[in-house]
Amino acid sequence: MSEESTKPAILNRFKRIEGQVRGIAAMVADDRYCIDILTQMQAVKAALARAETEILRNHAACCIAEAIASGDESEQRAKFSELIDLFERAKR
Numbered sequence: 001m002s003e004e005s006t007k008p009a010i011l012n013r014f015k016r017i018e019g020q021v022r023g024i025a026a027m028v029a030d031d032r033y034c035i036d037i038l039t040q041m042q043a044v045k046a047a048l049a050r051a052e053t054e055i056l057r058n059h060a061a062c063c064i065a066e067a068i069a070s071g072d073e074s075e076q077r078a079k080f081s082e083l084i085d086l087f088e089r090a091k092r
Helices: 007-029 034-070 073-091
Strands: none
Touching: 007 034, 034 073
């Protein structure tokens, strides 16, 4: 990840997610109501999805844009192939 301007925000997002996950573990340890635990788990999944989107946006703005600008067809194909592989894994 090479977008230095967004790195602090993304790291901060992961720190918040980490805190949420610890909170969920504490909820389980305290035998909290299952629906409350599941609600918090959904919040973590949504936060991870937002972080994933931001990192993907950065990848498109940096790595893919650089491959396109380079004019190197093999590099462009490699970056495109990486994205296809990523989306294929996400479907599983």
